[in-house]
Amino acid sequence: MPRNQLAKQHHVRQLGPPPEATERPTLVLAHGFGCDQHIWAPVADMLAEEHPVVLFDHMGCGRSDMTAYDPKRYTNLFAYAEDLANLVKELELDRPILVGHSVSGAIGWLASIGAPDLFRQVIAIGPSPRYINDPPDYIGGFEEQDIHEMLDLMERNHFEWAGYLAPIVMAAEDRPEKSEDLRQTFLNADPVVSRRFAESIFMSDIREYLHQVTVPSLILYSDQDVIVPIEVIEYLHRTIPNCDIRKLQATGHYPHMSNPEAVADAILEGLRIEA
Amino acid sequence: MxxxxxxxxxxxxxxxxxxxxxxxxxxxxxxxxxxxxxxxxxxxxxxxxxxxxxxxxxxxxxxxxxxxxxxxxxxxxxxxxxxxxxxxxxxxxxxxxxxxxxxxxxxMQRRNLVEEQLQQARKTAEQAVAAKEEALQEVRAMAHELEERHKELARLNSQLEQLATQDALTGLNNRRVYEREIEIHLALFRRSKLPFALILADIDWFKQFNDRFGHDTGDQVLKEVGQCLSAGMRDVDTLVRMGGEEFALILPNTTLEDAALVAERKRGEIEKLNSRHGTVTLSLGVAAARNGDTKSDIYGRADRSLYKAKSQGRNQVCMS
Structure with a gap:
């Protein structure tokens, strides 16, 4: 494999000081479902003032290389975890800290099980090991029916963006923000790929693996998170061996968008800086 | 506003x-x-x-x-x-x-109904396509199985062919092969004048032997004689158990005299066979292909020579 192949495939961008120029740990920011690395923009800039920051797109999202997307492979979270581990290795990062939003928290934990020294810490924002309720003992927040309804919604809303309409719309309307970047994001929003990602996320159940997670973990959560109820956070807190939780001064499932300062501060305060 | x-x-x-x-x-x-x-x-x-x-x-x-x-x-x-x-x-x-x-x-309650129906229709269509694909896979699997069965059939046929051309007791070719080979060699002889010879061999006093020692022993002797005859044969030669205690050898590219030498050698070898039931001997008649021969012509000459060998006292080779 040529050097930097994965970095190219995942559209890696590095901000802040070069990792080799500072003692501070590198932060790898991993986006969640439905978005790409852009979601981190304000938080990433704040973190990059002091830390090396690595941004990337999960395969099939954002500006990742669609030609490298293998539909047979990306049917569960382990493929994404493997990608993440390989990417960290290719970039030769020295035990970085993973900051994973939503599903990327789970992906980070899965990656850490296979390689316990991969990360020095996993900071998960609004993570969940299983979204579907499993009565009587587990509350995930959703019924399976909800998930199917959401997949149907995705299908209905994305159907018209399936390849051919997006460029027409983009060409027909004169918008200031019509950049190649935006166009690319639309083109990459392949509804089939998005749906598969949604299925592998919302049908996932990684509860049985949590006790194997040895990496120090910090969970950041917020009020009014419709995706992840507080019961899930509590479940993770008592199940993952080495795990702290911390409530953010923010609401909703996207605190890094709604209140980037609070998230950046919480990340910086929660860092385990080792000698 | x-x-x-x-x-x-x-x-x-x-x-x-x-x-x-x-x-x-x-x-x-x-x-x-x-x-x-x-x-x-x-x-x-x-x-x-x-x-x-x-x-x-x-x-x-x-x-x-x-x-x-x-x-x-x-x-x-x-x-x-x-x-x-x-x-x-x-x-x-x-x-x-x-x-x-x-x-x-x-x-968009009303619009939504249409949308839902469209989505449902699309799903139905997708399922139909999936079902078609599945059916196609099934057909492919069946085609594959059919192919496998054809192979199996071909294998069985070849086994059958072997059974049909083999003498069960001695493992030698049976009379069918003689009939086929003699025709082929006569045809070759007519076209290219390549000489070939036919040796008929018959175990002496076999009936008495059978009566005295029983059929199992008789069968044993037949096997031993078959093995002895087949030893040292060329690939092009054809050894056949014609039935009973009679064997035939077709020797391509062989003159009458050379065939007689082969027959004599075989006679000596059989005589020396140390069978548990005493000495077994063989009478042999040799004939070589002549112009205008039919298969009964050449067989008849070899058979008459064999008869001659028998009537002259057995355990000998005659030719004509």
Missing amino acids: KHDVDHIPGGLILLDGSNTITAVNQTLCDWLGLSKQDFLGHAPETRMTRASGMYYLGHVLPSLRLHGRVEEVLLSFSNAAGKDLSVMLSATSCPKPEDGFQVLVIP
């Missing part, structure tokens, strides 16, 4: 930058049977169905923040009575310097 947005035929929601509702118009409240206080200070997804809330958070909000607008998104709000209201939602960023979004929702 001065207008009362509270009662326009569309729902209007204003969000601040952190996705919190700061204003909502009366129309939306009426549709959902909620008061403005039920909205204010909350996130919009808290008033949606769970699936729509997920979709809003997973797709709509990120897209709105990323691109500053979303258009024609289908999703559902939940009303006070727990019934769903399907809407089409469009939103844009508020004009600067305000930080937030303005969201317009239009009910």
Whole structure:
């Protein structure tokens, strides 16, 4: 494999000081479902003032290389975890800290099980090991029916963006923000790929693996998170061996968008800086 | 334009930058049977169905923040009575310097029915395609199985062919092979004048031997004689058990004299065979192909020679 192949495939961008120029740990920011690395923009800039920051797109999202997307492979979270581990290795990062939003928290934990020294810490924002309720003992927040309804919604809303309409719309309307970047994001929003990602996320159940997670973990959560109820956070807190939780001064499932300062501060305060 | 947005035929929601509702118009409240206080200070997804809330958070909000607008998104709000209201939602960023979004929702209950039917139809079509694909796979699997069976059949046929041309007791060729080979050699002889010879061999006193020692012993002798005859034969030669105690040897490219030498050698070898039941001897008649021979001509000459060998005292070779 040529050097930097994965970095190219995942559209890696590095901000802040070069990792080799500072003692501070590198932060790898991993986006969640439905978005790409852009979601981190304000938080990433704040973190990059002091830390090396690595941004990337999960395969099939954002500006990742669609030609490298293998539909047979990306049917569960382990493929994404493997990608993440390989990417960290290719970039030769020295035990970085993973900051994973939503599903990327789970992906980070899965990656850490296979390689316990991969990360020095996993900071998960609004993570969940299983979204579907499993009565009587587990509350995930959703019924399976909800998930199917959401997949149907995705299908209905994305159907018209399936390849051919997006460029027409983009060409027909004169918008200031019509950049190649935006166009690319639309083109990459392949509804089939998005749906598969949604299925592998919302049908996932990684509860049985949590006790194997040895990496120090910090969970950041917020009020009014419709995706992840507080019961899930509590479940993770008592199940993952080495795990702290911390409530953010923010609401909703996207605190890094709604209140980037609070998230950046919480990340910086929660860092385990080792000698 | 001065207008009362509270009662326009569309729902209007204003969000601040952190996705919190700061204003909502009366129309939306009426549709959902909620008061403005039920909205204010909350996130919009808290008033949606769970699936729509997920979709809003997973797709709509990120897209709105990323691109500053979303258009024609289908999703559902939940009303006070727990019934769903399907809407089409469009939103844009508020004009600067305000930080937030303005969201317009239009009910589309009727439109929604059409959409649902379309989606259902598409799913049915997809299932049909999948079923077709499955059927195709099945046909392929059957074709494969058929091919396998053909191979098996060919194998069985070749086994059958072997059985049909083999003498079960001695493992030598049977008379069918003699009939085929003699024709082939006569045809070759007619065309290319390649000489060939036929030796008929018959075990002496075999009937008496059988009567005295029993059939099992007789069979044993037949096997031993067969093995002895086949030892040292060329690939092109054909050894056949004609039936009973009679054997035939077809020797291509061989003159009468050479064939007689072979016959004599075999006679000596059989005589020396140390059978448990005493000495076994062989009488042999040799003939070589002549112009105009039919298969009964050459067989007849060899047979007469064999008869001669028998009548002259057995354990000898005669030729003609």
